Amino acid sequence: MSDKNDMDYDVMVVGAGTAGMEASLSLGDMGYNVLLVEKDPSIGGRTILLSKVFPTLDCASCISTPKMAQSLHHPNITLMTYSEVDAVTKNADGTFHVNMHKKPTYVDQTTCTGCGQCESVCTVPIPDEYNYNMIARRAAHIPFPQAIPKKAVISRSAQPPCTHTCPAGVKPSGFVSLVRAGKYEEGFKLHLADAPLVGSLSRACYAPCEGECTRDEMEGSVNIRAIKRFMVDWYYDRHPEPDYGPVETQLDSKVAIIGSGPGGLTAAFHLAKQGHQVTVYEAEPQAGGMLRHGMPAYRMPKSLLDRDIKNITALGVEIKTNTTVESISSLKEAGYDAVFVGVGNQNPRIIPITGNDLTDMTDCMNFLRETNVGEELPDIEDKDFVVLGGGNVALDVARAAVRMGTKSVSIVCLEEQDKMPALDFEVREALEEGITIYAGVSTKRIFKDESGKSKLEVLKVDKIDFDENGRMTGFSTAEGTEQQIDADVVVMAVGLSPSTIPFEDELALNGNKTIPVNAQTLQTADPMVFAGGDAVLGPSIIVEAMGQGRKAAFYIDRMLKGESLEVGFETELEMADKDEIVSCSSKCSTVAPTALRELEPHKRIQSFEAYEETMTESEARDSANRCLGCGDCSQCRECVNVCPGDCINFDMSPDNLEMTVGSVIISTGYEILDPAGKELMGYGKYPNVISGPQMDRLLAPTRPYNGVLRPSDGKEPESIAIVLCNGSRDHTVCNPLCCRIGCMYSAKHAQLVMGALPMADVTIYYIDFRAFGKGYDEFYEQSKGMGVEYTKGKVARIDEIEGGNLKLHYEDMEGEGGLKEAEHDMVVLTVGFLPNLESLKIFKGSELEADEFAYIKEPDATSEPGRTNIEGLFAAGTVIGARDIPDTVLHACASSAQAAGYVQKMRKA
Amino acid sequence: MSTTKRDMREVMRDEMIMRDRILAILKEENKTVPEIAEAIGVPEYETVYWMMAMRRYGMVEEVGRPDIDGYFKYEFREQEEEGHE
Secondary structure (H helix, E strand, C coil): CCCCCCCCEEEEEECCCHHHHHHHHHHHHCCCCEEEECCCCCCCCCHHHCCEECCCCEEHHHHHHHHHHHHHHCCCEEEECCEEEEEEEECCCCCEEEEEEECCCCECCCCCCCCCHHHHHCCCEEECHHHCCCCEEECEECCCCCCCCCCCEECECCECHHHHHCCCCCCHHHHHHHHHCCCHHHHHHHHHHHCCCHHHHHHHCCCHHHHHCHHHHCCCCCCHHHHHHHHHHHHHHHCCCCCCCCCCCCCCCEEEEECCCHHHHHHHHHHHHCCCEEEEECCCCCCCCHHHHCCCCCCCCHHHHHHHHHHHHCCCCEEECCCCCCCHHHHHHCCCCEEEECCCCCEECCCCCECHHHCEEEEHHHHHHHHHHCCCCCCCCCCEEEEECCCHHHHHHHHHHHHHCCCEEEEEECCCHHHCCCCHHHHHHHHHCCCEEEECEEEEEEEECCCCCEEEEEEEEEEEEECCCCCEEEEEECCCCCEEEECCEEEECCCEECCCHHHHHHHCCCCCCCCCCCCCCCECCCCCEEECCHHHHCCCCHHHHHHHHHHHHHHHHHHHCCCCCCCCCCCCCCECCHHHHHHHCCCCCCCCCCCCCECCHHHHCCCCCCCECCCCHHHHHHHHCCCCCCCECCCCCHHHHHCCCCCECCCCCCEEEEEEEEEEEECCCEEECCHHHCHHHCCCCCCCEEEHHHHHHHHCCCCCCCCCCCCCCCECCCEEEEEEEECCCEHHHCECCCCCCHHHHHHHHHHHHHHHCCCCEEEEEECCCCCCCCCHHHHHHHHHHHCCEEEEEEEEEEEECHHHCEEEEEEECCCCCEEEEEEECEEEEEECEEECHHHHHCECCCCCCECCCCCECCCCCCCCCCECCCCCEEECHHHHCCCCHHHHHHHHHHHHHHHHHHHHHHHHC | CCCCCCCHHHHHHHHHHHHHHHHHHHHHCCECHHHHHHHHCCCHHHHHHHHHHHHHCCCEEEECCCCCCCECEEEECCCCCCCCC
C-alpha cells in the first residue's frame, strides 16, 4: 500500500516488544507497509528475557523468537533497530511527520555474522542490562544469544576526555585499558599505530591527557604517562628491533620530509605505512630534532629515542643526516612528489644586554646541543651559572647545568614565579635541585666588580603588558630595585623562532617566521608542500608536533593518490561529560594515584640518568584500573584486530531521518520499579536480595550464572523467600496500582526454583494473592501442591545476618498474628510496573494525554481500545497500563486494527 | 554484618586485573568461589561477578555438581589465545 499521500510507510510502530511485534505483524499480514522502530539493538522487549511464561510454563524464547524472526523477515515490515524516534507531528492531511535517528553501532550490520569474537577480546567490562546487571558484558557485545538481529554493537556514548584531548591522536583510554588487561604488546601497538615515538612520549610528554582525566576531579588523574612508560619498557625489553618491515605494496610516489623532529618523523611513519617512498633530511649529525638536541638525557634518554626512530626506519624510511635542504625547489628537481616541512623551532632569540662581552655568554640551543650530543660537556664546573628565561627550555638548561658541577645555578625571568611559562612540576623540581629563581625581574646590565667577578644586575619588573592572546607586549621596571647576581656564565633562553629562513621566499612566511598553511590540511600556498609542527605553530609541545605530522601525512597521502582534500581528518565523538561520570562514580573506592618513585634531589643531580623509576607490572595494572571508563568503549581496537569480516567502523555517526507515515502506534512498554528505593528491603545493599526480573534471568536457559546461585558467594540457596508487592499497591513510592503479574510470576518462580533446586524451600510472602486469569488459580494451586509455602504477611524489613543469610521481619496476617521473623538465604522482591514517561514525549505539537497514573490515556478503553486523544496515533500493550502477555497481545491486535482503519479512512478521504 | 558494597561498575572493571590472579589459582587446583575469594583476599560477592563473567567468556567452567555446602568448584579452561606472561 502506501502509494497515496506520499507516505513512506502506512504505519510506524514505535517499540518492538511483544505488543510492537504483534501490531506490526497484524498490519503486515493485512498488507500495510509497516516501519517497526526499536531503540535497543535487538527486538523482543522484556519477554525474550524471561525464563518461562505463566500459567503454561512455555519457554519464553520459544514464544518470542518466532515472532521476532517473523518481524525481521516479513515482506511488509521494515525493521530499524538501535533507532530512536525524536519527534512525531501531525500533518494537515492526517498523516504524521517523523524525525528519528539511527544510532551508530560501530559495527557494519550488513557484514557482521554475530560470531562474537569482538566481545571475547573486548577489554571493557560494563554491567549487562539484559541480565539486570547481575553480570558484566563487554562494550562490544551481542545483546543476548537469541538477539534479532544477531549482530554486534559497541557501546560508545562519548569520547574519553584523555583520548579527546591528545593532539597526536593517541588513545590513552585504549592502551590504559589494554595494560589493565595485561595486554602490553597490544597496548604498545595501539599507540604505535597513531604515534611512533612511544618511548619518547613516555618520558618527555607533558601529558595533556592527564590534565583532562576525569579521575583528576576525584583523587587525582590516572598516571597515564607512567603507565605508558611501563608498557614501552616492557615492549622494548622484548623487542629491541621492530618486528615489521616495509609495507608490501610500495608506491612510486616520493616524499621528502625536512626535519627529523617529532613532526617530521611522525609524518614519515604514516606516509611510509601507506607505501610512499619517504626520505627525511636532517641538518644535524643525528635524527630526533629537539628530542635529541634540546632535551637533557635525564628527561629524554637518547637510547630510547634511537629505538623509537627504528619504528620509523623499519618501514623503509631513509634518514639523511648532515644534509641541509637549501630550498624546496631543489627537492622538486630531485623528483619528489610532495614535501613536508617540519623544521622545528630551533633559532634562539637574542636580546641585547649591556656588557654581554664581560661574561661567558651563549644561547640555549648551543648549550643544550653541546650538552646532549657534544663530544664533551660544557666546562661550567664551579661556575656561577645564570639562565635568562622562564620557559621549559630555560628550565632544561638550568637543570642540565646543575648536573655539571656548577657552583650555583640561577634562573632570571620577567614573570612572577606562579606565572612562569614553564610547567609547574618543572619549576618545583628545579627548586628541589637547588636552583635559585629570580622571578619578576629584568636584566639591566652585566658588569665586573672590583675583584673582576662577572655580575648580572637585574631590576624588579613592576608591570607587564599582554595582548588579547596572552602574549607579552611590553613591561616596565622599578628604578632603585637593582640586585646583583654572580654570573660567570649566562645562557639566553628567552624564546625560539622557527628555523624556516631558508624557505622565506618560497613559502611566504608569516611575520613571526612561521609557515602559513591551510588549517585543515596543513597544505602551504605551494600545493605540493605541507608543513607542520613548530614551523607552523611556533613553540608547541611534542604531541602537538606529532599530531600535525600525522595530519599532514593523511592529506599528503590523499593528494598523492589523487583524492580530494575536502574531507575531514578524523571523526570524533563529543567528549564525555566529566561531571556526569564523577556523579555516577560517587560510590567508587578512594584510590590515590600510584606515587612514582624518584631519586631524591641531591642524588639525581649527580648524573644525567633518569631519576623517575618505571612502575612495576602490578603498579601499572592497578594504576590503569583507576580509569573510570568514560564513554564505555576505550577504543583499544582489539575488536578491530580480531573481526574476521572487518566489520568494525569507528567512523560511524548518527543517521538522522525524516519520513511521513499514515498512522503511529506507540508500544514502548513499561518501566520496572527499582527496589533500591525501598531501602528497608535491602536491595542494592545485600547481595542476596534480588528482584523478580533478576530471578527470571537466573532461571532462564541463557542465565548469567551456572544455575540459581546466591550472588553473595555462588552457593545454591536452600531457602528462598519471595516477597510480593514491592512498589506496587504502594503509596510510599507513589504507585497505587497492582502490577497484575507479580502474584503469578512469583508462583512461576517458585515452581521453577523447585524444579531447579529440588531440596530448596520456597516461601512466598503475600498481602493477598490475585490469580484472576484463565488457568491462573489452577497454577497457584499447583505451586502449593508442589510444596511452596504461602505466608500471608507484610514484610517490613530485611536484615543481613551471618553468612550472607537474610532475616525477614514481617507482620503475620494469619495464625497468631503479630510481628515475626524468618531466616532465608536468598530473597526475591517481586517488583511493580511503572509507566514509561518517555512515551508521552514522542508526540510534539499538542499534548498526548496521560491518565492519572501517567500511562498513555485511552479515552474509551471499552469500545476503542488503543485509541489516544490524538486521532491516528494509537497505543498498544503495557504503555497504557500493566497487563500480562496474553492481554498485551490482544491489545496490540486491537490497536493494529484501529490503525488500519485510520489509514483506510484517510485514503478514502 | 552489613556489607559496604563497592560501586558495581568499579567491581566489574576489576575483572580485568583479577582474572589473571584467579586463573593462576585455578591452574593449581579447582576451587569454589569462597575458596578463591579467600586465596586472593577479596569479598566473595565481588568474586562472583568476576567468576561469572569469566565463565561467560569461556575462561572457567564449573565442575560436576555442587559440594555438600552448595558450592560449585570451578576449573581453569584452556583458551586459544592467552594473555602475555
